[in-house]
Amino acid sequence: MVSIDNKIDFANNPEPRCPCVLLLDTSMSMKGAPIDALNAGVQRFRDELIKDKLAARRVEVAVVSFNTHIDVLQPFVTANRFSAPVLSVQGFTSMGTAIERGLDLIQDRKNLYRMSGIAYYRPWMVMVTDGQPHGEGDHAIRSAAARIRKYEDEKRISFFAVGVQDASMDNLARISVRPPIMLQNLNFEDMFVWLSASMHLVSRAAVSEQPAVPVPNIFGAL
Amino acid sequence: MRFLRKFDGRTIEITTDREINSGGEARIYTVDSDPSLVAKIYRRAKPQTSSKLLTMVQNPPPDPTAAQGHASIAWPVDLLLSAADGTVAGYLMPYVVGAHPILDLYSPGERLEVCPLFSYQYLFRTAQNLAAVVHALHVRDYVIGDINESNILVLDTALVTVVDTDSFQVPDLDGGTVFHCPVGKPEFTPPELQGKPLDDVTRTPAHDRFGLAVLIFQLLMEGNHPFAGIFTGEDDPPPIEARISAGHYPYGSSEAPYRPAPFAPPIEILPAVLRTMFRRCFEDGRQDPRMRPHAAEWVKALKEAELDLAACGVNDQHLYGSHLDMCPWCRRAETLGGTDPFPSKLRVVSGRHKEPLPATTQSALPSSSAPSIRAAVAAMPPPAEEAPPTDRTGPWASTAAAALLQGLKPALGRLLVGGADRIRKLRGSPIDAPSHRITYVGRAASSGRSSSNAARSRLYLLLIALAITIAIVTIGLKYGGYVKRTWREWVYTIDFGRR
Numbered sequence: 001m002v003s004i005d006n007k008i009d010f011a012n013n014p015e016p017r018c019p020c021v022l023l024l025d026t027s028m029s030m031k032g033a034p035i036d037a038l039n040a041g042v043q044r045f046r047d048e049l050i051k052d053k054l055a056a057r058r059v060e061v062a063v064v065s066f067n068t069h070i071d072v073l074q075p076f077v078t079a080n081r082f083s084a085p086v087l088s089v090q091g092f093t094s095m096g097t098a099i100e101r102g103l104d105l106i107q108d109r110k111n112l113y114r115m116s117g118i119a120y121y122r123p124w125m126v127m128v129t130d131g132q133p134h135g136e137g138d139h140a141i142r143s144a145a146a147r148i149r150k151y152e153d154e155k156r157i158s159f160f161a162v163g164v165q166d167a168s169m170d171n172l173a174r175i176s177v178r179p180p181i182m183l184q185n186l187n188f189e190d191m192f193v194w195l196s197a198s199m200h201l202v203s204r205a206a207v208s209e210q211p212a213v214p215v216p217n218i219f220g221a222l
Numbered sequence: 223m224r225f226l227r228k229f230d231g232r233t234i235e236i237t238t239d240r241e242i243n244s245g246g247e248a249r250i251y252t253v254d255s256d257p258s259l260v261a262k263i264y265r266r267a268k269p270q271t272s273s274k275l276l277t278m279v280q281n282p283p284p285d286p287t288a289a290q291g292h293a294s295i296a297w298p299v300d301l302l303l304s305a306a307d308g309t310v311a312g313y314l315m316p317y318v319v320g321a322h323p324i325l326d327l328y329s330p331g332e333r334l335e336v337c338p339l340f341s342y343q344y345l346f347r348t349a350q351n352l353a354a355v356v357h358a359l360h361v362r363d364y365v366i367g368d369i370n371e372s373n374i375l376v377l378d379t380a381l382v383t384v385v386d387t388d389s390f391q392v393p394d395l396d397g398g399t400v401f402h403c404p405v406g407k408p409e410f411t412p413p414e415l416q417g418k419p420l421d422d423v424t425r426t427p428a429h430d431r432f433g434l435a436v437l438i439f440q441l442l443m444e445g446n447h448p449f450a451g452i453f454t455g456e457d458d459p460p461p462i463e464a465r466i467s468a469g470h471y472p473y474g475s476s477e478a479p480y481r482p483a484p485f486a487p488p489i490e491i492l493p494a495v496l497r498t499m500f501r502r503c504f505e506d507g508r509q510d511p512r513m514r515p516h517a518a519e520w521v522k523a524l525k526e527a528e529l530d531l532a533a534c535g536v537n538d539q540h541l542y543g544s545h546l547d548m549c550p551w552c553r554r555a556e557t558l559g560g561t562d563p564f565p566s567k568l569r570v571v572s573g574r575h576k577e578p579l580p581a582t583t584q585s586a587l588p589s590s591s592a593p594s595i596r597a598a599v600a601a602m603p604p605p606a607e608e609a610p611p612t613d614r615t616g617p618w619a620s621t622a623a624a625a626l627l628q629g630l631k632p633a634l635g636r637l638l639v640g641g642a643d644r645i646r647k648l649r650g651s652p653i654d655a656p657s658h659r660i661t662y663v664g665r666a667a668s669s670g671r672s673s674s675n676a677a678r679s680r681l682y683l684l685l686i687a688l689a690i691t692i693a694i695v696t697i698g699l700k701y702g703g704y705v706k707r708t709w710r711e712w713v714y715t716i717d718f719g720r721r
Contacts (some may be wrong), residue, residue, distance in 0.1 A: 002484075004559045006561075007454030007557075007558060008558050008559060010563050011328075011330065011444070011485040011561070012329070012330045012331030012334075012448045012560050012561065013331045013332075013445070014329070014444065014445045014447070014450065014483070014485070014486065015329070015445070016409075016447075016462065021459075030306045036697075036700075043413065049242075052372075053325070053326075053372070054325075054372065057329070057332075075308060092659075110458070114453065114459060115452070115484075116448070116452075116483070116484060116485060117450055117451050117452040117480075117481070117482070117484055117485070118483075119447070119450060119459065119461065119462050120459075154459065176405070190401065200246075201246075203245075204407070222521055
């Protein structure tokens with residue numbers, strides 16, 4: 001059954017939806033400048049997103065932070081009602097579990113869209129991390145990677161991995177089907193501006209094809 | 223930034239803080255030196271557009287609302303050349319102040335924010351006006367091509383303006399061909415153009431008619447796309463454009479694997495005439511695009527349907543087709559936890575229109591004075607048989623009585639017929655101001671009251687009136703002679719001063 005809040009949301013805004021999950025590493029190593037820059041980046045993402053009227057109504061953002069624990073800081077909400085949550089750091093990096101959680105969130109959302117007759121574009125998931133999985137079993141990241149590969153093959157998700165600071169790019173390359181993106185100098189702003197521009201294009205373009213979004217390999221290189 | 227007007231010769235100064243809109247292709251700025259114009263400046267130079275724009279500036283179509291002082295078509299007024307190298311940087315067009323993109327008005331949530339008093343009648347009128355503009359363009363061999371939710375602007379008076387006219391398909395008078403429309407949005411693209419590269423397709427008005435019908439559907443169905451619905455198949459639901467290609471219109475007669483979208487208004491809120499036109503466009507039109515209704519057909523049908531709108535007795539902002547028994551908007555507000563898609567003027571003025579209606583709202587029963595009149599009539603003895611008139615009454619009395627009855631008969635007849643369910647139709651006067659009061663006779667929409675009760679109580683009132691008339695006539699006949707004599711005697715007593 002569809003809750004009354006969702007019913008009202010879909011009745012007041014019957015636009016097709018474009019779900020986007022931000023999977024954000026909030027482990028201890030992100031403490032200080034990195035987490036501050038990440039907070040600012042997410043805020044910038046929101047501000048850029050709502051500049052486009054259509055994207056403001058079609059893009060739905062969810063924020064999942066992960067350290068030792070997984071926290072859904074923001075369940076799916078349309079961009080025009082999204083406000084950036086404040087991220088704080090602690091613990092280790094349960095990356096695999098986080099990815100699975102993000103994928104489950106997306107699956108549940110798609111089920112809701114199906115029940116409500118709401119059309120949707122291919123969901124995006126963007127993972128930002130500065131390290132590698134730590135504090136969870138090895139199988140977690142392997143099954144997560146397999147699930148991502150399966151969904152990418154079936155064109156059911158677009159997954160991007162963004163590596164910050166000392167992130168192991170090799171490791172990310174094993175998880176992500178697309179080449180991982182390297183973020184230098186904590187330039188989250190550029191990365192999130194690119195992401196919001198991509199969301200603008202997706203919310204306007206053909207549903208079946210991914211638009212030709214230029215994906216830089218490196219952000220913030222001097 | 224400095225630009226040169228090609229035909230006018232003057233320079234135009236544009237500052238970035240004058241930006242009012244921006245898209246992937248261009249930015250729009252107001253022009254300080256001329257507040258009636260805006261400038262569209264391309265992000266990247268488009269050399270292929272310059273000859274098209276040139277032709278357009280030199281051959282403007284007549285604007286159907288020029289006499290009303292409104293620009294229906296944001297046609298290029300002049301080209302803007304870069305002051306640096308003389309290349310075409312953009313163009314000037316009329317500025318329609320205070321207009322909203324059409325999607326802000328058909329989307330219920332946005333409408334509550336930007337124009338809460340834009341009632342269903344205004345949505346009908348917007349659809350009609352849009353069809354009228356499209357017709358005016360088609361008649362002159364222009365094809366819009368990229369008709370979509372973002373390049374139609376609407377004022378709060380329901381007047382419409384088509385913008386982004388630089389992407390129109392325009393006859394190339396020199397080359398004998400056309401300047402193509404290279405863009406389009408999949409949700410508005412007809413099945414025969416789906417998946418095709420649009421750079422060199424010569425479009426026809428039949429292509430436009432598809433996108434026009436999609437927008438009209440969205441205007442009348444609270445923003446829902448005609449091809450939206452619940453997919454009854456196994457896998458992921460196909461995207462909208464795939465459904466368009468397959469002709470899977472959920473409200474059609476074929477077995478499309480879709481159920482109507484559950485939170486859209488029921489399709490029955492539209493009169494049958496419009497439902498048929500949508501079916502012709504989205505179902506029949508797939509095999510034969512000539513089946514799609516012309517823009518002029520939409521104008522006529524929408525105009526007539528608007529005249530058939532009735533108002534709800536609970537909230538006069540609730541207007542709905544008179545073919546319905548109950549107010550669909552009251553019901554919709556109930557199912558959406560009190561969110562009223564067309565809040566009353568009172569709620570808007572008091573700023574409470576975004577709040578849900580309180581659950582403890584009152585609901586009316588039929589007027590309690592009606593049963594007592596009915597009871598009184600039922601208790602009345604039938605009118606007594608009167609004696610035939612005597613000679614004393616004189617010929618004039620009987621003639622008068624006969625004439626009275628004759629006169630009453632057609633009036634009685636009309637009233638009896640009118641006693642049946644009758645609603646005085648909405649006058650379709652032009653709406654000039656948002657606060658224009660529509661005069662109409664609404665009918666109570668509270669579910670308890672049925673139209674046959676109203677008819678019956680009317681009938682009883684007529685019978686009483688008839689009984690009273692008969693009583694007066696009979697008394698007149700009986701005592702008419704006495705009244706005549708008394709009158710004559712009184713006249714004779716008046717002293718006229720000469721005998």
